Amino acid sequence: MLRLHADYPSRQQPAGWLLLWQLMVLLTLASLAGCASLPANVQRTPSRAFSAPEETPLGxxxxxxxxxxxxxxxxxxxxxxNVDTAFTSRLALVEGAQRSLDLQYYAIHADASTELLLQRIREAARRGVRVRILLDDFNTVGEDAQVLRLAFEPGVDIRLFNPLPGPRGSLIGRLLGSLHDVERIQKRMHNKLFLADNAWGITGGRNLGDAYFGSGEKSNFVDLDVLAAGRIVRDMSRSFDRYWNDELAYPVQTLLSQGDLDRLREQRQTSPPDDPSRPPLPARAIPASLPAASPDTVLPGVSPAAVAQERRPPLDLQRVPLVWAPSVLLVDKPDKVGPDEGEADTSETVIDGLLQLMEQARQEVLIISPYFVPGPQMMATFAKLRARGIPVRVLTNSLASNDAPAAHAGYARHRPDLLRLGVELHEMRADPGTAGSLSGSGRGSGRGRSGFGLGSGAGGSKSGSSRASLHSKAVIIDRRLAVIGSMNLDLRSQLQNSEVALVIRSRVLSQQAAELITTTFATGAYRVVLQDDGLRWQAPPGAAFPGTDQEPEASLRLRLLVRLIAPFAPDEML
Structure with missing residues (x-):
């Protein structure tokens, strides 16, 4: 089963009963689907990170x-x-770069925050910065395919990793054309890197898009990244190079042309919505007419007014506090993704390394994982820790805040066993206020509280009406070791997706990360406890919201959907 939420509640992603119906249609039509194919004999010009970052201003x-x-x-x-520093730090790296910008992402979405970033990246390319963008191909459909226009700018190269052949009008259509290759297409490049001049970089849980920077219309993700400088960035660049030069990385021009993007936009303008009950896409995404793109625009159809709301000064890299500490990069090999040919070594993955670190804990293990579907190896690790009396405390999504009902179905069936082991489970609220208070949404809001809301938030925030959804991925061990990256604690991250993470040995930084988690325990999450008659979701002491005996804030329809999905959702596919 493919995770159709695609790590983001995209405009192309179906929800609820529509998702289930489309899955049924997909299976019914499988025998009728044609077998699309990828281009052969693709020429990839190898390239590497610049070897002398100390010669640049950032270095x-x-x-x-x-x-x-x-x-x-x-x-x-x-x-x-918080969303403000997450966005402005990326602006700072783009504006400070003199030689290279390397971006590796699972998803880049066509909206206002991305438009501003892409404008700045294009400006960097025009002043001579070499730009390489490596993007997993799963989400490059519909409006989000327009991000690929940047590949036709001088000085910018974009490659798509592990591409799906077929039309880009809809994800369902591409899946239908790839059912003969389902083992390969379900494995995705989930890594997230943002690197400048091989000197400064960012990794963590965020993709690029409004919902990751506090401006989502329906959801805002509570997320966590880390800004890095120095030697560790060279390790991050080596990882990027390995993926960039891999045979699964296809130059955009081998898969589609700028004319293809023009035709796709025209088709989406004139074709009816896939679901008549769904409201039309926002006017800023599909305008009434199709004028030529402005010279100042990268993504056609994104409102200049919306982009203007995202403009703010870049982070001051000369003054931002830095914690200098020993570190190591955990990263999966590219051959973890792609066809099974008996060559890939998946015995030592990011998740395997993380579990080994967790087993060395002496005092406490704190976990943030939005999709928490532990397999046998993870359950065995938790059992060992609990047998030694080590507290294991987990923050994950509630059903209402989770954008992947199937993933929640997998988590829910492990929940009683986890509680019996003594693992402490906390589930984040979906209430719109949670997104604002924990992700720092709302520029000028005056929020200075701790938790994921350090500082002010993104311009144009819609957190007042957008539900909160946890997206951070981190493990804190004994408040001295912090592991922050793209990985979830689930079998998909362990067996299917490629991941990357930073391991940082620092009591100061680990304590900062731990405070983000424990503040969320105290202000924005339910604690799940096991009682004789079932589960109960307890509100924190003094909370303005009550406890409950059923999945909090989730509709009856959503609860029934998860029960219906559960028998058909094996852990390793979620």
Missing amino acids: RLSQQRQAQAGARSDSGFHLLG
Whole structure:
């Protein structure tokens, strides 16, 4: 079963009963689907990260910051726990780059925040910066396919990893054309890297799009990244190069042309919605006419007014606090993704390394995982920890805040066993206020509270009406070791997707991350407990919301949907 939520409640992704109906149609039509194919003999010009980052302003700044701190460690870090610093730090890397920008993402969505970033990236390319963007191909459909227009700008190269052949008008159509290759297409590149001049970089849970920066119309993700400087960034660049030069990375021009993107946009303008009951797409995504794109525009149809709301000064890299600490990069090999030919070594994955670190805990393990579907190996690790009396505390999504009902079905069947082991489970609220208070949404809101809301938030935030959805991925061990990356604690991250994570040995940074988690326990999450007659969701002491004996804030229809999905949702496919 493919995870159709695609890590984002995209405009192309069906929800609820429509999702179930489309899955049934997909299976019914499988025998009628044609077998699309990928181009053969693709020419890929190899390229590597620049080897002398110290010759760039960003490289010299990193060295100056290290010298000023008198740090013995060669890598510095800053947690990006709110939407404002997450966005402005990326702006700072783009504007500071002089030689290279390397972006590796699971999803880049065509909306206002992305338009602003892409405009700045295009400007960087025009001043001579080499730009390489490696994007998993799963989400490059519909409006989001327009992101690929940047590949036709001078100085910008985009490659699509593990592509799905077929039309880009809808995800369902592409899946139908790939059913003969289902083992390959369900494996996705989930890595997330944003690198400038091989000197500064960002990794963590965020994709690029409004919902990740506090401006989502329906959902806002509570997420976590880390800004890095120094030697560790060179390790991140080596990982990027390995994926960029892999045979599964296809140059965009081998898969479609700029004319294809024009025709796709025209088709989506004139074709009726897939679901008559669904409201039409926002006017800023599909305008009434199709004028030529403005020279200042990358994504056609995105409102300049919406982009203007996202404009704010880049993060000051000379003053941002950095914690200098020992670190190591955990990253899966590219051959974890793609066809099974007996060559890929998946015995040592990011998740395997993470479980080994967890088993060394002596005091406490704190986990944030939006999709938490532990397999036998993870359950065995939790059992070992609990047998030694080590507290294991988990923050994950509630059913109402989860954008993947199938993933919640997998988690729910493990929930009683986890509680019997003594694992402490907390489920985040979907209430719109949670997105604002925990992700720092609402520029000028005056929110200065702790949790995922350090600082002010993104311009144009719609957190007042957008539900909260947890998307952070981190493990904190003994408040001295922080692991922050793209991985979920589930079998999909362990067996199917490629992932990347930073392991940072620092009591200061680990304590900062732990406070984000424990503050959420106290202000924005239910604690799940096991009682004789079933489960109960307890509200934190003094909370304005009550406890309940059923999945909180979830409709009866959604609860029934999860029960219906559960028998057909094996853990390793969620």
